[in-house]
Every structure is written in structure tokens, then in C-alpha cells.
Amino acid sequence: MAALAFSRPVGVVGTGTMGQGIAQVALVGGHPVRLHDAAPGRAREAVGGILARLDRLVEKGRLTAGERDAAAGRLTAVDDLGGLADSALVVEAVLEDVAVKRELFAGLEKLVADDCLLATNTSSLSVTEIAGALRVPGRFVGLHFFNPAPLLPLVEVVSGFATDRAAADLAYETARAWGKTPVRCADTPGFIVNRVARPFYAEALRVYEERAADPATIDAVLRESGGFRMGPFELTDLIGQDVNEAVTRSVWDAFFGDPKFTPSLAQHRLVQAGRLGRKSGHGWFPYGQGAQKPEPRTEAPCAAPGEITVTGDLGPAAVLPGLFEEAGVSVRAVEPGEAGRGEGGAEGEDDGPWGFFGLPGGARLILADGGPSEARSGPSIAFDLALDYRSCTRVALAPSADADPADVTAAVGLFQGAGKKVSVIGDIPGMIVARTVAMLVDLALDAGARGVASADDIDTAMKLGVNYPAGPGEWLRHVGGARVFQVLDELNTEYPAGRYAPSRALTRYAAAEEPGR
Numbered sequence: 001m002a003a004l005a006f007s008r009p010v011g012v013v014g015t016g017t018m019g020q021g022i023a024q025v026a027l028v029g030g031h032p033v034r035l036h037d038a039a040p041g042r043a044r045e046a047v048g049g050i051l052a053r054l055d056r057l058v059e060k061g062r063l064t065a066g067e068r069d070a071a072a073g074r075l076t077a078v079d080d081l082g083g084l085a086d087s088a089l090v091v092e093a094v095l096e097d098v099a100v101k102r103e104l105f106a107g108l109e110k111l112v113a114d115d116c117l118l119a120t121n122t123s124s125l126s127v128t129e130i131a132g133a134l135r136v137p138g139r140f141v142g143l144h145f146f147n148p149a150p151l152l153p154l155v156e157v158v159s160g161f162a163t164d165r166a167a168a169d170l171a172y173e174t175a176r177a178w179g180k181t182p183v184r185c186a187d188t189p190g191f192i193v194n195r196v197a198r199p200f201y202a203e204a205l206r207v208y209e210e211r212a213a214d215p216a217t218i219d220a221v222l223r224e225s226g227g228f229r230m231g232p233f234e235l236t237d238l239i240g241q242d243v244n245e246a247v248t249r250s251v252w253d254a255f256f257g258d259p260k261f262t263p264s265l266a267q268h269r270l271v272q273a274g275r276l277g278r279k280s281g282h283g284w285f286p287y288g289q290g291a292q293k294p295e296p297r298t299e300a301p302c303a304a305p306g307e308i309t310v311t312g313d314l315g316p317a318a319v320l321p322g323l324f325e326e327a328g329v330s331v332r333a334v335e336p337g338e339a340g341r342g343e344g345g346a347e348g349e350d351d352g353p354w355g356f357f358g359l360p361g362g363a364r365l366i367l368a369d370g371g372p373s374e375a376r377s378g379p380s381i382a383f384d385l386a387l388d389y390r391s392c393t394r395v396a397l398a399p400s401a402d403a404d405p406a407d408v409t410a411a412v413g414l415f416q417g418a419g420k421k422v423s424v425i426g427d428i429p430g431m432i433v434a435r436t437v438a439m440l441v442d443l444a445l446d447a448g449a450r451g452v453a454s455a456d457d458i459d460t461a462m463k464l465g466v467n468y469p470a471g472p473g474e475w476l477r478h479v480g481g482a483r484v485f486q487v488l489d490e491l492n493t494e495y496p497a498g499r500y501a502p503s504r505a506l507t508r509y510a511a512a513e514e515p516g517r
Helices: 017-028 042-059 065-074 098-109 127-131 165-177 198-209 215-224 232-239 241-254 265-272 320-326 405-417 433-449 455-465 472-479 481-494 504-513
Strands: 010-013 033-036 075-077 089-092 117-120 140-145 154-159 181-186 307-311 330-333 356-358 364-367 380-383 394-399 421-424
Touching: 010 017, 017 033, 017 042, 017 065, 017 089, 017 140, 033 042, 042 065, 042 075, 065 075, 089 098, 098 117, 098 127, 117 127, 117 165, 127 140, 140 165, 154 165, 154 455, 165 181, 181 455, 198 215, 198 232, 198 241, 198 265, 198 433, 215 232, 215 394, 215 421, 215 433, 232 241, 241 265, 320 330, 380 405, 394 405, 405 421, 433 455, 433 472, 433 481, 433 504, 455 472, 472 481, 481 504
Parallel strands: 010 033, 010 089, 033 075, 089 117, 117 140, 154 181, 307 330, 364 380, 394 421
Antiparallel strands: 140 154, 307 356, 356 364, 380 394
């Protein structure tokens, strides 16, 4: 299927930030563009705004003066929907209200040709429902751009229940011809990005609600250990707490109250208080002149131990023994079942399926799992998951209640000696990065198994739509399905309300990875 011919006009209804951005994308892509807004004069104002942005592109050398002039000649404001009658594609970016959108498309359908592609830019409403009253629903698709549309590459191409494959293909190829990176998606609550991304916010809020760490520390750990561009608290302050909570509630409602998408009471209280983030001057953090953002908890310098032991398979943390040795710490390998007192375990103790470090005082230094520390044999200190332990700049530690303070100090010094800042947080199952990544992976696998999108498109969407450092599938290969399953299975035992129940897709993946599970 080829893209729309550049000679065919594109109509855009709604001239807010998103509507203008979509119009600019189609215009720079080479199409004649017709702009319409229900408010008198708004479309002409939008034309002026778009041309001003094109002028700035010329100043930056991203567009020639000739290309700007040609684009200006293709951009037209129209006073009524009849001015869109010759369009080959009409995209709406109006109020997020099903009734408003259905009325708009019912009117458009009477004016445009039957082969005109109709598209909604909705981010949260059902494409199927919007198209439900159309005479020709097969030519209706979702084209979900991300803001700002001219800059962000991702476009979710959403097929409703009645969308024809040819219409979806045409929308996909046209988005690609405009220089975008389209991904295919079935009509599901949240599509790909807003569905799979919910745990990034929800798990951080849960850690905060359980008083295991403050917002600044949680953000720092997810940025500096997990590799995420922004932490969830600073990101929701940027998005707007009311907007982010509304998306969460929309997805939760659409899934009939599925506990995996349960909104946060802490965030709701913030919205009720009017602390909406940057736009209100205060959210999780203060903004405005003179405001000082809180610093994350960072431990003071500690001495590293001279020697530690290592036992078993460390999985995604396998690089750590080498890093510690490079920092001058002697790391002695001990076979499973042989770790004695002073080496991270008691004589004859079951070493379990995963590896650990033995600290001089007898505590085990283990990669975060989903279980409570009291379920482990003896004192322990968990360290959080990292995308890349060599390049990460911060590591979080969670000591059990019975861990000797000297061993906590040794663990802090161990990671500091390897060049990491260290944040000691409360003893919480799954810590911060590990539980967040496990939930992201599980929702992505579940979405793939349900035919929402392909695994590759989900990874692409999460990296381009929300700037994740790795797609859920890449995290899965990095951590391993068995470990992801263990984190969620243990969290589900600790919090038996269904939020952390591993999906059937993850269960099968882990079983295939480890036959006999």
C-alpha cells in the first residue's frame, strides 16, 4: 500500500497545539493542508502560527526559504467543513469527548468522498466507539501523534473493530512518508504507550505511599540506575498531575477496575489540593522563582570492605564482581551450598536459585526480588536493578531489619568504591527499578499476547513515545523471564489483590526459558 499522493489535500479540524502540529507535519510533508476550527477566526490565527514556526525552521537551516514559501502557498484556513470536501484525509484534534467527535465525523462523512480516510488523534477514547455511527466505518482509524507533533517521531496507528486493513495500511504509509515512525495498534484502552506506561508512575507512587523513599530519591534511582530520562514525579509535574491522573483513571475505568491499573490516592490528594505541577507552581516539587528542588538521599562516603565472596548466578548483575575487583576489592568465588558464616549465610543453608555476595559481617548482598526480607534466611541487603551496572551512577540499597549496620556501611562503601552514588531506602519488596521494570515487562507481554501490537512495535513505541532507555522486550532479555516472573510472583504473594499477578504470557515465557517451572 502506497502513501497518499502529495498532491492530495489533508484536512485538519481543531487548531490547538496538537492540531497545528499535525497540520505542520502534513504541510512540510508536501500536502496541501486545509485548516478548520469551530471558533471563528481561530483557523486563520493558526495559519499565522504555523507560518511563524516555518520561519524559525528557515532561520535554523532546517528549511529553505523556497520550501517555506511553497508550504505557505499550500496552507489554507476554511470557515466551514465544506472547505474540506476534497480532502483525501481528514484528521481531527478537537475536544476529548466522544459525543463531540462522533458529531463531527457524522457531518464530515456527508461532505467527503467515500474513499477519504478519516482519522482521530484521540489519546484516550475508543476509536471503535467514535466510528460506531459512521456509514463507512472501515475507512476510520486512529492517528495518535505525540506532543509536540512536529518534533516527536512516534505515531500510533490504531485500528478500530471495523477498520479495514487497507485504511490502516494507508494511514501507516502516509505517516511514514511524513518522516514519522508509525506503529500498528489495536483499539485498546491507552493504545500501546498509555497502557504499558502505567506502572512507571504507579510503582513509584506505591513506593512513596509505603514510605520507603521520598519522591526526589525515587526519581534519582529510576534516572541514574534505571536509565530513564526523567523520574515519574518530575515527569508528572511536567505533564500535569490532573492530566496524568485522568489518563490513569481512563485506562482503569476502561479495563473495568483491573487492579493492575489502580489509581493512586497520593496523586489524587495532590490534584485535590491544586498542586498540579509546573503549571500551578507546585506539584511533587516546588517551582517558580527561588524554588529549590529537594535533593535525593545520598549516603556519605564509607569505606569498602577488603574482601567479599560471590556465590551463584548474578544474572543482570554479572558485571559487578569485575567492577568491585577493579576498585581494589578482593572477590572470592564460593560454590553454592558452601557459604558459611561470615560469607553471607549459615552452614548448610539453601542458597536458592540466584547468586549473591557475602559481606564480612555475614549479611548477603542480593539483587532485588519481590519477596519480603523476613522471608530470607538471615540478614540481607538488597540492591536494586540497573540497566547497566558499569555505566549507572547510582544504586539503591534496602537493608533488612536485622542487617548489621557495619554490613550496611560495607555495602555502601562497596558500591561507592565502584564509582556509584548510593541511596539507602526502606525495606520494601521489589525495591524501585526492579518492581517497575517487572510490571512494564508483564504488561507489554500481555498486550502482545492479546494482539494489541507486536513486540517490536511495543518496544519502539515505549522508546520513542516516552523516551524509555530500553523497550520492555529489551529489559526482558536483559533481566531474564524467570527473574521477572519471580519478582512479580513474590510481590503477588506479599500483596494478594491481583495487581502483581504474573500474566499468562509471562508465565509461559518463563516456563519456556526454564523447562519444568
